[in-house]
Amino acid sequence: MALLSSLGKYRDTGLLILRIGLGFAFILFHGYPKLAGGPEMWKAVGGAMSNVGIDFYPAFWGFMASIAETLGGLFLILGLFFRPTNIFLTFTMLVAMLNHLAAGDGMGVASRPLELMVVFIALIFIGPGKYSVDKK
16 A cells, blocks of 8 residues: 555645646536527526626626636636636635525535535635646
8 A cells, every 4th residue: 555655745746637627627518618608698607696696787797607617727727826716616616506506406416516616615725736837
């Protein structure tokens, strides 16, 4: 088990792998499809803000969520503006979780944004690691 106990010295490599994986997933599967969906998609996505009491300009809020997920994914990969990015992504996942719960989707569906929210909160504390633009 010497191999497993020595992996701790590769913490920054692990953070890089995590950042790249999450970043590409957010760009390809979350942010860009919403961004490319245009104003109708933005309005539908932004409607989720009504779950936190904000029911004006849903297209604006949907566009902002799309940007947060797309640029947030890129910034995760690069390790750029790391903590602010994770704060925005945490809020986006909170709204997504509340939207699933309000829609009656149950915790089976709402747990995914909840889990991602926990990861983003943890990353706020951990930081980007040494292989990041923020550390250069």
